[in-house]
Amino acid sequence: MPAPYPDIKAPLLPHQIEDALADLAVTFPTLCTRTVFAGKTFKNKSQSYIKIAKGGGVRPAVLVTGGVHAREWAPPDALVTLARNLLVAYTTGADIGFPAMAVTPVGGTAVTYKPWAIKFADVKGIVENLDLYLFPLVNPDGREFDLTPPIDAIGWRKNVSPQAGGNIGVDLNRNFDIIWKFEDYFDVPVYKSRYGNTTPASTDPAADTYRGPGKHSEQETKNVESLLDTLPIGYYVDVHMAGRNILYSWGLEENGDVPTMTFQNAVFNGTRDGLPKGDSKLPVGRTDYQEYLPDDPPHRIRSRGKFGADIMRDAILRSAGGGALPASGTPQWTHSLYVSGQSAFLYLPVGGGPNSGCSDDYACSRQFLNPARQPLFAYTLEMGHLEEQFFHCDYRDVPGHFRKINREIHAALFGLFKVVVTSAQPTPPEPPLQRVCLIATATLGDPAHPDVRYLRHLRDERLRATPAGAKAADLLDRVYYSFSPAVARHLEGHPRARAIVRALVIRPLVAALRRLFGPMAPDRPPDPPDDGKKQEQAQEQADARERRQADGPGPAQADGQGGIR
Template sequence: MRLPFTASLAALQSLVVVAHGHAGGSDSDHHVLLPVQLRAPTAEHFLPIVSNDTYDFGCRPIARPVTADGSSSRQYFELHALLTRDQIAHLSHEYRSTDVSLHEQTLTKRAATAPIGTGDRFQSGTVAPKGLGTQASGTTIASIMNLNEISSAVNGLVSVYKTVTTFTLPYKTFEGRTQFAAYVGAGTDTSKYHLYLSAAVHARERGGPDNLIYWISDLLSANKTGSGLTYGKKTYTNAQVKSVLAAGIVFFPVVNPDGVAYDQSSGSLWRKNRNTKSGSSGASVGVDINRNFDFLWNFPKYFASSASPASTSPSSQTFYGTAAQSEPETKNHVSVYDKFPKIRWFMDVHSAAGDILYSWGDDENQSTNTAMNFLSSTYDGKRGIVGDTAYKEYIPSADATNVKKVADATVAAMKAVGGRSYITQQAVGLYATSGATDDYAFSRYWSKSGQVNKVYGYTMEFGYSTNFYPTLTEFNQNILDTNAGFMDWALAAISVGLE
């Protein structure tokens, strides 16, 4: 149970639940997750709800300002969630007579979600995928790759272009799958690779691997034919393609294959991996890989008690696991930094919020007090509260400038495609996270006493809010948006510096 908002909230209004197309009520509906928008006059209104780790806020909770008719005046803040009918009923009761309202999203007006491919369109790794940036405008891809097709697609690139190299990662997943990643563009010397991208840490975020693989496909095709790339209204020259490849790209297209296999077969909006160590049925199965990295992982110790950057509960979507890097997927992700010691820029591809997040994610940034940092035990128990002065995370001002500059360039490119709007945001937004891929990437330099390369870490959340299963139109738009984003992210990174 959460405490309701206090009476200090002004302008009390009735809670409204707007339901569309749901008869609701049968027993079988109890675990079905329904997309809901919560609205409130300020983002702070959502803090008590976000602190409850039984609710599902997607990749990370994001409160977005909503403006009416494109004007600059802010109307309200919106928080997307996926809730069961019981949770909706509970919250509706809890927040009646407050400024917070719940609105169920209309599902009936949406087209069917994009299908998962059947069979293997890449014919056991003998046919290379073809991206949208090297094909005629209006060309579309007919389905999302199934798990087998993802590896077949990468093998297709290897066999057709000869310049892509795959490698096996050291740890097998809980269900015994062997994981792989690949590198391209800078030859055989692994110290020449400066860009690292990964996808499908969260299983249900469909299209992530496709976005990444089609982009690599475009780079290779354009490089070979001497052409440029076109994503909607955004174009790139062949010289830019060659420049991006020369930066050296490492890509890990499916970080969570057990979860993806389960999600693709069950359609259950599955997020975590499939480890049953802490729970063997229903929602208690699995660890959130994006809370399992070794960055302030033991959050009950490091964060303020009122912050909830992850969860100790196995049934939560943000369950942090049994130890930092307890999961094979996490260890494999980390092993890539050891194999490619000069990685400088990292991008983790998620959905679905429409933003680029930059460091840090544990608290607000500050560049004045070097002693106030994630390694200092002085601040244990104080981290993670946005808007206070007890703790803010240290980031050197030059780094703060760099990470923001590249995030802005990425978002500008994604908007320039002409499909939808994206925003940049510091990863903490209003709500802290612990153990995430992006913060881990950036923290390594300090936690390893400057003995490893500094890595700027980003999270891209493509697509539309809590819309993890895109329609076919959205799936194709996501490919265009993300691929332009990857291009300008890489170009801006090159401009800031790879060494």
């Protein structure tokens, strides 16, 4: 179907969504490419995603998914609309316009919203500077089931694959290969003591949140994982319903600073508490486990992740005000105010704690499993509200629920896209460093400085060579990383203090350790034959860099601070 496209007035069926994607690829062949996944769903449905981009080259990539949960009608339709709007606007040189609208909340009176537009300049910037991947309908079998008469009041959440005991369906958002087997990750009795005898996912095939018979057992899950594994995604957004929430990582535990506290570290298996800081349910003597999410430069993953969520929240509010923030307390403000928060603990008062096997955590985890990946920010959007009938929103002009949610999805995503394309290009990660010596790195200015490498070598290879040594190293890590991030941040901003710590602490310490333990054995990358000379050169270069830094912050430091640029 050629443009102009009509407004969507009822939930699209899965084949209509596939047809719409195919149509876009045919109508806009230089801007939009469609890829069909090799595997088919249990109901033998083909699935596809599209890429929207003009030109090539290395640039940020964003993946947006929708329809993971069958009953959440609006996201797939809004993502199809977004793709159409983006392509038509870019081709015609026009803004994406949203007319004035009146929306009637359930049980309330109509609220009017001013016209709002996404400027062509922003459309152009996005199409020409971003690789945008859209996978609007992850769960077509489930959506078809949900839309098959008689439609159920609550709706269907899972897919429809046959399960044990004659049950059907797996909750795809508990099926991803990230702490899927939550029994290994958590101290389940502690978790249950806090969250009302529930678990991070259900093992009951009859339950709404059934995790499936195995990690990524479902084709739909594999499809999303394959995109996150093979594409250079820097930002992932999974659009759900409902609750007006914007969630950022992690969803599996509280965020923390200790590099050894990771989902990969088996030392913590069965002892992770899943509790927020200070919770009384933490067993006496137990260290509060927090999943590592670094906030160190250059990527500042934690603060930039939150910043991206706040950007989307504010963009939705601005769209409600016709482009400007509505005054606090006005109906436009009240009915469009989303909450941004860390995924793990946003629903505490109703027994909602960390979850396992979720898409956003799977996305976030990629950068820790593969250090070569660029920094990756992952979000879950919970669009719509009780007063917009939750999952089964009304598509008619009156009351206008879908129209409002569609506008909010556009606002949130374009707000994020705009920040992504105007930010600095993703910085290549430093060489794989499992555990960074923060103070030594801050003092010496380079994680590859010979002295930093030597300290890391002592701890990670000499000390960890025996089980007892590994335990001691873990203890050392916990103590060290309880204070070192703050000290390192202080040193980064104070060149004189850096010079003093370097001269009076780090250098004498490393010299003494070298005398005591001897030189470092050749390690990765393999040292060349003239190792000594190379190390001397590296030392000279590092010293020169230190001297420059001691003279004051340079341009790199000035640019390296703050959130998403």
